[in-house]
Amino acid sequence: MVPLKARRKPLWRRRDAWGYVFIAPWLAGFLLFTAGPLLGSLYLSLCKYDLHTLEWVGTKNYQVLLTRDPLFWKSLVNTAIYVLVSVPLGLTGSLVLALLLNQSVRGIAVFRTLFYLPSLVPAVASALLWAWIFHPEAGLLNYGLSLVGIRGPEWLQDPSTALASLILMSLWGIGGSRMIIFLAGLQGISEELYEAGALDGARGWTAFRHITLPMLSPTILFNLVLGVIGSFQVFTSAYVLTNGGPNNATLMYVLYLYNNAFRYFKLGKASAMAWVLFVILLLFTTIQFRHAAKWVHYEGEAA
Amino acid sequence: MNRRRFLTQASALLGLPVLGFCSGGCGGAATNRDGRLTLRYMAWGGPEQIRVERRICAAFEELHPEIHVHLFMVPGQAYADKLQLMLASRTAPDVMRVDQYFFPALARKEYFLSLDPFIAAEPLDFLEDFHPIAREEGRWQGRVYGLNVLWGGIMIYYNQGLFRAAGLPDPYRLFLQDRWTWEQFVECAVALTRKVGGRVVQFGTNHVLFPLYASVIWNHGGEVMDPDMTRLVMAEDPGAVLGFQRYADLRWKHQCAPSPAENALSPFAFESGRTGMVWGWAGETPRYRRSIRDFPWDICPTPAGPTGHHTLVKGNQLVINRETRYPEAAWKFLKYMTSPDAERLLCTRLRRSVPTRLSVLRDPAYLKTDQPPFQTEVFLETSERGRVFPIDWRYQEWVEQFNTGMEPLFAMNERDARSALTDACARANAVLAGEDGF
Numbered sequence: 234m235v236p237l238k239a240r241r242k243p244l245w246r247r248r249d250a251w252g253y254v255f256i257a258p259w260l261a262g263f264l265l266f267t268a269g270p271l272l273g274s275l276y277l278s279l280c281k282y283d284l285h286t287l288e289w290v291g292t293k294n295y296q297v298l299l300t301r302d303p304l305f306w307k308s309l310v311n312t313a314i315y316v317l318v319s320v321p322l323g324l325t326g327s328l329v330l331a332l333l334l335n336q337s338v339r340g341i342a343v344f345r346t347l348f349y350l351p352s353l354v355p356a357v358a359s360a361l362l363w364a365w366i367f368h369p370e371a372g373l374l375n376y377g378l379s380l381v382g383i384r385g386p387e388w389l390q391d392p393s394t395a396l397a398s399l400i401l402m403s404l405w406g407i408g409g410s411r412m413i414i415f416l417a418g419l420q421g422i423s424e425e426l427y428e429a430g431a432l433d434g435a436r437g438w439t440a441f442r443h444i445t446l447p448m449l450s451p452t453i454l455f456n457l458v459l460g461v462i463g464s465f466q467v468f469t470s471a472y473v474l475t476n477g478g479p480n481n482a483t484l485m486y487v488l489y490l491y492n493n494a495f496r497y498f499k500l501g502k503a504s505a506m507a508w509v510l511f512v513i514l515l516l517f518t519t520i521q522f523r524h525a526a527k528w529v530h531y532e533g534e535a536a
Numbered sequence: 537m538n539r540r541r542f543l544t545q546a547s548a549l550l551g552l553p554v555l556g557f558c559s560g561g562c563g564g565a566a567t568n569r570d571g572r573l574t575l576r577y578m579a580w581g582g583p584e585q586i587r588v589e590r591r592i593c594a595a596f597e598e599l600h601p602e603i604h605v606h607l608f609m610v611p612g613q614a615y616a617d618k619l620q621l622m623l624a625s626r627t628a629p630d631v632m633r634v635d636q637y638f639f640p641a642l643a644r645k646e647y648f649l650s651l652d653p654f655i656a657a658e659p660l661d662f663l664e665d666f667h668p669i670a671r672e673e674g675r676w677q678g679r680v681y682g683l684n685v686l687w688g689g690i691m692i693y694y695n696q697g698l699f700r701a702a703g704l705p706d707p708y709r710l711f712l713q714d715r716w717t718w719e720q721f722v723e724c725a726v727a728l729t730r731k732v733g734g735r736v737v738q739f740g741t742n743h744v745l746f747p748l749y750a751s752v753i754w755n756h757g758g759e760v761m762d763p764d765m766t767r768l769v770m771a772e773d774p775g776a777v778l779g780f781q782r783y784a785d786l787r788w789k790h791q792c793a794p795s796p797a798e799n800a801l802s803p804f805a806f807e808s809g810r811t812g813m814v815w816g817w818a819g820e821t822p823r824y825r826r827s828i829r830d831f832p833w834d835i836c837p838t839p840a841g842p843t844g845h846h847t848l849v850k851g852n853q854l855v856i857n858r859e860t861r862y863p864e865a866a867w868k869f870l871k872y873m874t875s876p877d878a879e880r881l882l883c884t885r886l887r888r889s890v891p892t893r894l895s896v897l898r899d900p901a902y903l904k905t906d907q908p909p910f911q912t913e914v915f916l917e918t919s920e921r922g923r924v925f926p927i928d929w930r931y932q933e934w935v936e937q938f939n940t941g942m943e944p945l946f947a948m949n950e951r952d953a954r955s956a957l958t959d960a961c962a963r964a965n966a967v968l969a970g971e972d973g974f
Contacts (some may be wrong), residue, residue, distance in 0.1 A: 283973060479567045480947070497932065498620065
């Protein structure tokens with residue numbers, strides 16, 4: 234018996250032809266505006282490019298960054314400190330807020346709206362607002378401290394407190410989308426689990442520790458991964474409030490990348506920085522997913 | 537469906553957005569309007585500046601009815617970025633204003649049309665009417681690429697009301713008597729500083745970023761760079777060290793200038809009436825005229841030092857895009873924008889700058905005014921005592937490194953001038969010695 238060779242129909246005769254046509258604009262947009270620039274930046278990272286002349290230099294941009302540029306390391310260390318402190322604080326804050334807003338009290342919808350509102354303020358506007366809060370003489374923060382007899386520091390002007398100020402400001406976002414995701418996660422936990430736990434005497438902290446946290450762990454992982462990626466990319470607060478100062482104390486990685494790209498027009502070096510950041514984020518995300526198996530529990534998963 | 541029909545319909549569907557995009561965005565940058573040639577001109581400035589520039593453009597169009605000037609102003613802070621991106625993407629206007637801080641870097645990339653052939657076709661003494669310093673600023677490697685506009689120097693704006701209240705002599709009178717020295721300046725600044733309950737409510741002077749106070753270095757015998765502009769020499773120059781230390785002393789020793797914390801969000805801006813003397817460009821005048829209503833103010837030169845009486849002068853360059861389709865028309869416009877007529881409007885009416893044209897500078901009408909500042913001879917003084925700062929094509933990067941290196945002296949009071957300069961110059965010299973592009 235001669236095997237029947239399935240002959241592929243030409244595109245215009247296939248049922249899915251129009252599907253391809255309709256996704257074509259998105260596909261073109263993706264290739265032109267996402268994949269294209271992505272590959273373009275990889276190529277540029279191997280070149281010396283100042284918007285005028287392009288010269289192939291191989292891996293020299295990477296070598297210069299890693300071996301000859303102290304500001305690269307300074308910005309990396311600043312950003313790492315920012316990530317290490319702001320991500321756990323932010324996650325905890327968002328979770329606590331979500332737990333509070335998950336209570337069945339009157340007017341809870343109003344509270345949820347109120348706590349979500351700050352995240353709707355544009356980043357530049359909130360940075361300017363915080364500039365006033367941090368004002369050493371007339372700022373709300375130092376005024377509050379003075380009420381309890383503490384002389385507040387010069388938050389943004391002192392290199393020893395400037396980075397801490399940016400971390401403090403990052404907590405402004407705890408009521409944003411991260412809180413909403415936690416809230417959705419909390420509402421997805423079945424009441425039956427708490428009822429079963431209560432029968433075994435698990436209430437309050439015990440219920441939180443042994444029911445809420447494990448059931449919420451996929452959400453925590455999700456927020457952790459996004460939080461780390463977002464914090465490594467911190468830019469607006471440093472750009473608006475301190476512009477990297479004083480004495481490079483708040484020179485964040487992406488701010489330094491921006492300076493290289495759009496102030497010094499070293500676009501090759503800036504592209505190399507972008508790819509180094511990509512590798513760092515890939516590494517962190519891989520580690521997080523590798524370790525996730527130890528603490529993330531999915532509903533229905535075998536124990 | 538047959539092949540032809542499928543391809544026709546799919547192409548029509550996919551082609552629509554492209555057509556829509558093109559109808560909005562494609563096409564030539566400069567187009568003819570009513571049979572006239574349209575010349576695009578980009579600049580930046582405040583509302584007063586826009587009004588005056590529009591008037592100059594209108595006057596030019598009257599003289600040259602065949603040319604229409606499309607003036608567009610870009611906010612000052614975004615100007616440099618936009619200009620560089622437009623030049624790189626070959627969408628830059630025909631004529632544009634460039635701050636001297638960026639001029640060498642852009643001229644080096646050959647973005648501008650050399651003006652030498654146009655100047656050669658003008659009368660022999662065409663350049664003679666320009667102030668020599670202003671003329672030189674527009675040169676790059678021996679060729680003229682820009683003609684100077686909005687030129688001017690650093691001067692002291694002072695609050696006459698505060699001087700009178702403190703019983704201090706008028707600084708301009710002191711200057712005329714050759715007594716406006718650094719010591720006298722510090723004395724006035726200290727006397728003008730006022731504390732209430734341990735908190736400073738009024739400062740004698742302000743603190744500006746380098747290189748705005750370069751005159752303090754020069755007037756103490758210091759130099760900024762070596763003559764070849766290859767490295768900063770301030771760390772090993774005793775005059776420069778002294779100048780920097782004295783400037784820092786205003787803030788930390790005499791406490792007559794606000795610290796960064798005290799000056800956060802600018803509570804002591806000159807307009808507030810809470811600062812006796814501020815260092816600023818001639819170009820601050822229109823803003824002060826607009827915003828100061830409740831105290832008398834005027835201008836005087838920067839103080840002299842033990843070895844000199846210089847002040848920093850700098851301008852902007854008016855340049856022609858090398859890619860322009862209308863070089864002749866662009867030259868006509870550029871020539872008019874830097875003509876005595878235009879300078880009279882910019883410098884006399886707006887008082888935005890010091891004329892680069894000697895004929896305007898020497899014109900008695902230039903000195904007449906019915907609004908402050910009344911001591912207009914100071915504008916002449918700045919041009920006579922003016923000195924240019926060494927701005928090379930890597931200026932943006934090295935000055936940022938230098939200023940960061942000086943923060944332990946000026947922002948944190950943790951080091952003395954010599955130690956801070958050693959670090960700051962090392963940082964800046966590393967940039968200057970480093971390979972271009974990395």
